[in-house]
Amino acid sequence: MEIKQGSQSFYIGNEEESEAEVHFVRVGESRIILDHTHVSEHLRGQNVGQQLVKAAVDYAKKENLQVIPLCPFAKAEFEKHPEYQELLG
Known part of the structure; x- marks a missing residue:
C-alpha cells in the first residue's frame, strides 16, 4: 500500500477520491x-x-514544522506516541 503526498494531504488511492487520507492545512x-x-x-x-x-x-519533522492535531484520531495518535510530542505547536 503506497502512501502518496498531495498538496494538503497524505493519502492512499487517488487524491480526488482517496481510499484513506490525513488532511492538513498550513x-x-x-x-x-x-x-x-x-x-x-x-x-x-x-x-x-x-x-x-x-x-x-x-x-513535519523534515520541514521543521509544528503540528496542531485537531482531528480526534490524530490527537489520539499524538497521545499514544511520546516521540510526537516535540512537534506539538
Whole structure:
C-alpha cells in the first residue's frame, strides 16, 4: 500500500477520491493543522490511519514544522506516541 503526498494531504488511492487520507492545512510558515483523517471500511484494522499520521509527522519533522492535531484520531495518535510530542505547536 503506497502512501502518496498531495498538496494538503497524505493519502492512499487517488487524491480526488482517496481510499484513506490525513488532511492538513498550513498555518503560516511554521505549522500545520491535521484536521481530518479518513480510512475506507475495507482498509480498517490494518493500521492505515496510524501510517498516514506517521507520514504527516515525518513530513513535519523534515520541514521543521509544528503540528496542531485537531482531528480526534490524530490527537489520539499524538497521545499514544511520546516521540510526537516535540512537534506539538
